[in-house]
Amino acid sequence: MISSRLVKKNKPTVLILLLLPSFIWVGMFITGNLGVNPIEILMDKLGEMSLRILLLVLIISSLSEFTFLRSLLNLRRLIGLVAFYYLFLHLTCYVFLDHFFNFAFILKDVIKRPFITFGFLGFILLLPLVFTSTNNMVKKLTFKVWKKIHYLIYIVILLGIFHFYLLTKADKTEPLIYLGIVIALFFLRIYKKIFIRRVALR
Amino acid sequence: MKKIFSSEITPYSSYINRRKFIQSTSALSIASSLPFALHASHKESSTQFQDQLDEGEELNSFQEITTYNNFYEFGMGKSDPSEKSSKFKSKPWSINIEGLVDKPFTLNLEDLLSKVTIEDRVYRLRCVEAWSMVIPWQGFPLSKLIEIASPLDTAKFIQFKTTYRPEEMPGQKRNILPWPYVEGLRMDEAMHPLTLLSTGLYGHDLLNQNGAPLRLVVPWKYGFKSIKSIESIRFVDRQPDATWSMVAPSEYGFYSNVNNSVHHPRWTQATERRIGEFLRRTTLMYNGYEEEVSHLYKGMDLNKFY
Numbered sequence: 001m002i003s004s005r006l007v008k009k010n011k012p013t014v015l016i017l018l019l020l021p022s023f024i025w026v027g028m029f030i031t032g033n034l035g036v037n038p039i040e041i042l043m044d045k046l047g048e049m050s051l052r053i054l055l056l057v058l059i060i061s062s063l064s065e066f067t068f069l070r071s072l073l074n075l076r077r078l079i080g081l082v083a084f085y086y087l088f089l090h091l092t093c094y095v096f097l098d099h100f101f102n103f104a105f106i107l108k109d110v111i112k113r114p115f116i117t118f119g120f121l122g123f124i125l126l127l128p129l130v131f132t133s134t135n136n137m138v139k140k141l142t143f144k145v146w147k148k149i150h151y152l153i154y155i156v157i158l159l160g161i162f163h164f165y166l167l168t169k170a171d172k173t174e175p176l177i178y179l180g181i182v183i184a185l186f187f188l189r190i191y192k193k194i195f196i197r198r199v200a201l202r
Numbered sequence: 203m204k205k206i207f208s209s210e211i212t213p214y215s216s217y218i219n220r221r222k223f224i225q226s227t228s229a230l231s232i233a234s235s236l237p238f239a240l241h242a243s244h245k246e247s248s249t250q251f252q253d254q255l256d257e258g259e260e261l262n263s264f265q266e267i268t269t270y271n272n273f274y275e276f277g278m279g280k281s282d283p284s285e286k287s288s289k290f291k292s293k294p295w296s297i298n299i300e301g302l303v304d305k306p307f308t309l310n311l312e313d314l315l316s317k318v319t320i321e322d323r324v325y326r327l328r329c330v331e332a333w334s335m336v337i338p339w340q341g342f343p344l345s346k347l348i349e350i351a352s353p354l355d356t357a358k359f360i361q362f363k364t365t366y367r368p369e370e371m372p373g374q375k376r377n378i379l380p381w382p383y384v385e386g387l388r389m390d391e392a393m394h395p396l397t398l399l400s401t402g403l404y405g406h407d408l409l410n411q412n413g414a415p416l417r418l419v420v421p422w423k424y425g426f427k428s429i430k431s432i433e434s435i436r437f438v439d440r441q442p443d444a445t446w447s448m449v450a451p452s453e454y455g456f457y458s459n460v461n462n463s464v465h466h467p468r469w470t471q472a473t474e475r476r477i478g479e480f481l482r483r484t485t486l487m488y489n490g491y492e493e494e495v496s497h498l499y500k501g502m503d504l505n506k507f508y
Contacts, residue, residue: 035281036266036269037270037280037333037477040475098475100480105473113468114467115467115468169278169331170274170278170379171278171376171378
């Protein structure tokens with residue numbers, strides 16, 4: 001059993017650990033240590049990290065179904081916001097570093113290239129989750145409505161995986177592994193729900 | 203929004219190991235002082251490359267050209283080819299001349315090089331992934347090899363094949379692509395004076411990551427057409443297979459000329475990032491070689507024959 005207190009106490013450590021890669025990469029970028037095409041590398045790393053952390057959010061949600069890991073739920077919001085932070089930096093990279101605010105071009109890119117369409121849609125759909133992440137919002141919306149909104153995370157992750165899948169040129173193993181994880185976690189939840197309901201009916 | 207010209211931007215590139223020609227040539231002199239003999243007479247004068255540079259262009263550095271590569275035979279990451287190609291043995295090397303020729307034969311690379319004159323060619327290289335470089339190649343026109351091979355009149359295309367050595371090329375151990383890599387050209391494209399068989403760059407023998415010991419360079423086509431580490435050259439009478447267009451025919455055609463009007467689902471072909479620069483450049487039709495090559499495709503529907 002992991003106590004809630006222990007988890008809460010370690011929140012700052014978790015935050016710093018999760019943010020650390022971004023500091024390192026931005027530092028390497030500024031000092032010229034990200035190879036000869038640093039914009040591409042920085043953008044790829046930030047995007048990949050965002051997707052991985054989003055997956056981590058799902059994994060934590062699922063693990064917390066086990067009573068002894070229930071306290072992990074205390075980390076979920078924090079980790080979700082860090083995922084958004086990486087996604088925001090990833091998008092900033094694309095808009096600023098890659099296309100230097102050429103919005104006419106970017107708009108065309110979003111419409112013409114499915115992988116960018118999906119990626120952009122994923123970002124947009126993550127916004128309501130970010131804006132409703134405060135305790136106040138949960139109260140205001142009621143937990144039931146809030147929970148429904150936050151099921152959007154599945155769609156966001158699937159869009160992210162699809163974005164990654166489409167932009168990958170040859171070896172699609174990594175996005176497929178991510179998809180496998182999402183599907184497994186999804187069925188785990190469904191299974192639990194049905195199982196629990198049956199128990200309740202008895 | 204106010205348009206900003208690249209000249210107005212302070213070199214943002216201070217974040218990058220920015221190339222200066224002086225630095226490049228120092229890399230060159232280090233490279234050429236290495237104790238192994240060069241295949242051919244790769245000259246090394248600092249001005250000869252610059253004479254060939256188009257206005258507003260700089261050479262990419264030796265380091266840029268040799269550490270940022272797409273060569274899936276050594277792995278899919280850009281740095282894999284430079285990091286994982288040390289086992290590859292490019293000497294001795296021979297090339298099989300096959301198909302529609304008087305008599306198929308095997309050509310020892312040393313013999314071949316004794317029959318040709320090595321020239322300097324500064325070309326832009328435009329990758330389909332929307333990045334580009336300017337590279338000072340050494341090599342000889344493919345047409346010279348075709349002369350030596352003396353193909354039959356019925357030969358209309360050439361197919362090139364990269365060597366298949368999974369023990370030396372770790373990327374070939376996985377079926378990322380159907381190995382060996384193959385590419386092709388139409389005979390008139392192959393005979394074009396710009397089409398180069400390269401043996402070196404910056405006055406140095408080609409490194410393994412750049413396609414040692416012999417590679418194709420077709421500057422008006424996307425980089426993947428410029429097949430590396432060529433082991434066989436086959437003359438054929440119909441359009442041969444080319445690896446990427448077999449793998450994803452809707453994305454990569456046989457011709458794969460640099461052409462913004464042919465849409466690609468992943469990368470814009472309207473602009474490109476010149477390695478080492480911050481702002482993107484506009485991609486030129488046929489990568490800026492329109493004057494020299496557009497006659498090859500006169501009357502062809504370029505959206506159909508992409």
